[in-house]
Amino acid sequence: MLPTGTGKSLCFQYPSYVNNMRVIIVSPLLSLMQDQVEQIKYRGEKSVAALNSFLSYQEKKEVMYNLKNIRFLFISPEMLNVREVRQELRKVSYGLFVVDEAHCISQWGPDFRPDYLMLGKIIKELGSPVVLALTATATAQVRKDIMEKLQIQDAAQCIYSINRSNIALTVLTSDSPEEKKSELESAMETYPSPGIIYFSSKRTADELADYFSKKGFLTSSYHGDVEQDQRILIQQQFLQGQLNWIFATNAFGMGINKENVKTVIHFHMPSSVENFVQEIGRAGRDGSNAQSILLYSKGDEVIPMQLAESETPGSSQIREFYRMASARHDTNTIQQELFLSDTQMRVLLHYFNEEPSPGWENKIIEKLTSRFLAKKKKIVEMKEYVDNDSCRREMIYRAFGEVPVNQERCCDLCGLSKPAVQERPDRNAQSLGWLERLDQIFNRGGQTESK
Amino acid sequence: MNYSEAIYLIGLDLFNGERTDSALYHLITGKKTSQTIQDAHLFGLSPLFSIVPNLKRKQFDETIHHLKAQNFLILNETSKSLVTDHGKEKVRHFFAEHYFPADLDGWRYGDAGRIFWGRVSLLIQTLSNLTQNESRFFPVERDRQIQSWVKDQLIHSKSAKKTLFDQLYLEWKALFQSTDFPDDPLLIVQKFSGWNLIGLTYDQQADSLSCSPDEVYYRFINALHYSLAKIVGKKEDYPMLHHILKDLLKQDQLFTVSTAETKRLLDNGMDLIEISRKRRLKPSTIEDHILELALLDRTLEKKPFVSEELYTAISEVAARSGSKRLKVIKEAIPDADYFQIRFVLAKENGEANQWNSYYRKNLALNSSEKDKGRSSATF
Numbered sequence: 146m147l148p149t150g151t152g153k154s155l156c157f158q159y160p161s162y163v164n165n166m167r168v169i170i171v172s173p174l175l176s177l178m179q180d181q182v183e184q185i186k187y188r189g190e191k192s193v194a195a196l197n198s199f200l201s202y203q204e205k206k207e208v209m210y211n212l213k214n215i216r217f218l219f220i221s222p223e224m225l226n227v228r229e230v231r232q233e234l235r236k237v238s239y240g241l242f243v244v245d246e247a248h249c250i251s252q253w254g255p256d257f258r259p260d261y262l263m264l265g266k267i268i269k270e271l272g273s274p275v276v277l278a279l280t281a282t283a284t285a286q287v288r289k290d291i292m293e294k295l296q297i298q299d300a301a302q303c304i305y306s307i308n309r310s311n312i313a314l315t316v317l318t319s320d321s322p323e324e325k326k327s328e329l330e331s332a333m334e335t336y337p338s339p340g341i342i343y344f345s346s347k348r349t350a351d352e353l354a355d356y357f358s359k360k361g362f363l364t365s366s367y368h369g370d371v372e373q374d375q376r377i378l379i380q381q382q383f384l385q386g387q388l389n390w391i392f393a394t395n396a397f398g399m400g401i402n403k404e405n406v407k408t409v410i411h412f413h414m415p416s417s418v419e420n421f422v423q424e425i426g427r428a429g430r431d432g433s434n435a436q437s438i439l440l441y442s443k444g445d446e447v448i449p450m451q452l453a454e455s456e457t458p459g460s461s462q463i464r465e466f467y468r469m470a471s472a473r474h475d476t477n478t479i480q481q482e483l484f485l486s487d488t489q490m491r492v493l494l495h496y497f498n499e500e501p502s503p504g505w506e507n508k509i510i511e512k513l514t515s516r517f518l519a520k521k522k523k524i525v526e527m528k529e530y531v532d533n534d535s536c537r538r539e540m541i542y543r544a545f546g547e548v549p550v551n552q553e554r555c556c557d558l559c560g561l562s563k564p565a566v567q568e569r570p571d572r573n574a575q576s577l578g579w580l581e582r583l584d585q586i587f588n589r590g591g592q593t594e595s596k
Numbered sequence: 597m598n599y600s601e602a603i604y605l606i607g608l609d610l611f612n613g614e615r616t617d618s619a620l621y622h623l624i625t626g627k628k629t630s631q632t633i634q635d636a637h638l639f640g641l642s643p644l645f646s647i648v649p650n651l652k653r654k655q656f657d658e659t660i661h662h663l664k665a666q667n668f669l670i671l672n673e674t675s676k677s678l679v680t681d682h683g684k685e686k687v688r689h690f691f692a693e694h695y696f697p698a699d700l701d702g703w704r705y706g707d708a709g710r711i712f713w714g715r716v717s718l719l720i721q722t723l724s725n726l727t728q729n730e731s732r733f734f735p736v737e738r739d740r741q742i743q744s745w746v747k748d749q750l751i752h753s754k755s756a757k758k759t760l761f762d763q764l765y766l767e768w769k770a771l772f773q774s775t776d777f778p779d780d781p782l783l784i785v786q787k788f789s790g791w792n793l794i795g796l797t798y799d800q801q802a803d804s805l806s807c808s809p810d811e812v813y814y815r816f817i818n819a820l821h822y823s824l825a826k827i828v829g830k831k832e833d834y835p836m837l838h839h840i841l842k843d844l845l846k847q848d849q850l851f852t853v854s855t856a857e858t859k860r861l862l863d864n865g866m867d868l869i870e871i872s873r874k875r876r877l878k879p880s881t882i883e884d885h886i887l888e889l890a891l892l893d894r895t896l897e898k899k900p901f902v903s904e905e906l907y908t909a910i911s912e913v914a915a916r917s918g919s920k921r922l923k924v925i926k927e928a929i930p931d932a933d934y935f936q937i938r939f940v941l942a943k944e945n946g947e948a949n950q951w952n953s954y955y956r957k958n959l960a961l962n963s964s965e966k967d968k969g970r971s972s973a974t975f
């Protein structure tokens with residue numbers, strides 16, 4: 146376990162060169178996979194590829210029948226479930242099997258992915274290569290779960306402190322959503338950019354990015370509904386410093402390494418301390434001072450609570466599902482008739498395919514209820530971070546079962562000096578005339594001589 | 597009303613209650629079937645062909661539903677959409693205040709334009725970085741075929757990178773400075789990415805050009821299609837841009853594969869029935885191919901399919917009644933069969949540019965008013 150931003154990918158890239166072996170990396174974040182590939186290419190390594198459902202049929206074939214020339218293969222769990230793919234994988238040997246975001250395998254973790262449960266079996270099928278499970282966020286319980294599910298008996302565990310000492314922690318509370326918006330504005334004016342602002346809804350991210358952009362901030366929203374070509378531009382603008390603030394959703398990570406992110410602001414409360422820690426970990430990767438600001442207004446915990454509820458099917462839905470699935474009804478019909486969300490359907494189908502024995506309904510009701518309760522507990526824990534009145538960092542240490550260590554620059558409760566007011570950068574790049582802009586793209590004129 | 601809605605309404609108005617909403621969806625997403633290709637040409641909608649290839653069906657349906665809810669559309673007796681007078685008035689009003697994309701040519705440049713754009717963007721970004729001695733950058737274009745095309749160009753080019761880069765600059769600059777360039781060059785220039793400046797998203801352009809993102813989208817495509825037509829028409833002035841484009845403009849891409857085969861057999865002197873037997877396809881399928889050819893291939897002879905007299909009779913009735921409805925024509929000329937009527941209509945409509953004439957007839961504005969619709973971006 147390594148905190149976000151401390152070079153997890155080095156852990157599988159380096160051994161590949163030392164031992165000259167192929168590496169297969171399972172990752173659940175499809176949108177990030179291509180970015181990870183681009184990172185490695187950027188470094189100069191060409192034999193890297195991704196295999197996921199984003200590819201066209203032709204592109205998939207191209208990767209599948211060229212496996213032996215691919216040093217780093219990123220693959221999504223659902224592609225691993227395709228028999229033809231596994232057949233091809235068996236033909237080449239892998240020295241290292243990497244499970245990225247390994248906490249997704251644990252049903253106690255916040256991002257449980259049922260298809261990760263197959264990984265243990267698949268690893269055996271591939272001749273049991275050395276397994277490297279990576280995560281930035283795992284409590285002791287989750288770590289135990291990961292080993293169990295991956296069917297690993299003896300593992301060397303490398304656990305680094307969850308603490309990122311260069312990130313100062315602050316919570317700002319406000320009484321109403323309107324007040325929170327102006328709180329955000331003054332935060333953007335006082336805390337240094339570049340920064341990322343996390344939202345729990347795409348719509349709010351869009352609306353506020355638009356609002357602040359019209360007010361003269363260099364902002365853009367960035368989430369799963371933004372088309373890929375536009376997303377690439379936004380990432381690169383952010384890297385180049387053309388954008389100061391990215392308005393992103395919690396569910397959607399940035400696949401780029403921007404080392405100098407100075408501030409991470411949460412506009413909505415995350416659904417667990419684990420998620421929170423992972424997200425603030427985007428700040429200060431270069432080691433310099435950075436900040437986390439959580440904006441809280443009364444009742445904010447309702448949003449993740451409702452989300453957790455909507456992800457959990459009710460007991461009558463579960464019973465009906467079992468009846469219909471046993472009678473071999475079409476999955477689309479079941480989903481529509483029972484008003485099941487995609488997530489609910491995925492979870493139910495998974496358990497059904499695994500063990501459709503009599504008494505299934507009650508076992509699943511029990512299982513899902515305890516999962517829901519676990520999620521609720523996570524949300525309550527996150528709320529404790531807000532309500533805390535001694536030290537915020539100490540609270541995070543406790544959540545991960547670590548022993549707190551005091552530090553100088555810590556949190557608003559321990560006392561932080563006010564940051565200096567930032568100068569707002571101008572937007573001249575966006576107001577250039579066409580010929581000026583053309584000249585700049587083609588490196589003509591004065592501006593480009595400086596390098 | 598937003599920009600896409602206005603465009604859809606013109607599309608449905610040109611269909612004139614003779615095609616379904618689905619036909620419009622297939623057309624704007626560029627479905628390559630004989631039926632859609634015929635629709636595009638028969639109703640003068642080829643400019644919109646493949647103009648929004650990634651549009652989700654659900655989103656399209658929601659838009660149409662929204663237009664119906666506002667009474668811009670009603671259903672006729674055959675359950676096809678007709679644009680109401682109210683709807684037409686709104687469209688007229690809309691394009692009095694917004695730029696009309698008169699240079700769209702999705703049929704010719706929709707697919708080719710997208711690849712051309714990918715190549716050009718990546719080539720510019722690459723050369724901009726390389727000429728600054730920066731060999732590491734994140735490509736704005738991730739399509740592997742486009743990436744390897746650009747790589748090949750750079751490996752095989754005899755000229756120095758600086759020379760290529762200068763040439764690209766001069767050609768674009770000349771293009772943007774042509775007196776008839778239809779819109780603000782910023783629509784294109786803002787999307788270029790270079791060594792120290794990354795291109796803008798549609799949302800950001802919308803802010804900068806003071807219009808909506810979907811208007812930026814259509815106007816960008818419009819300006820791009822204008823540029824491509826110019827590059828093709830004056831290739832001696834734009835040798836490098838033409839080089840980037842030329843292999844994307846294959847003549848035989850214009851027909852579906854099956855139609856091309858029918859054309860080959862026709863050229864060998866076989867008739868409709870013989871072709872149908874030889875290819876084991878229904879005669880009606882071969883008829884569809886012939887109609888596609890009638891629309892797209894000016895050299896196709898009419899004689900094997902319809903006599904000179906009948907041809908004249910049908911085209912006169914069609915012109916007089918102003919209808920493309922087959923039944924109306926059939927009633928006037930009982931001797932003609934439906935295939936012959938469709939053949940004549942196809943042949944007659946193949947070349948007409950209803951898109952632009954629709955603009956002139958229904959949205960007619962004098963040029964000063966037209967300029968008002970353009971952006972007032974600062975220079």
Ligand SMILES: [Zn+2]
Nearest residue numbers: 536555556559
């Ligand atoms: Zn503290």
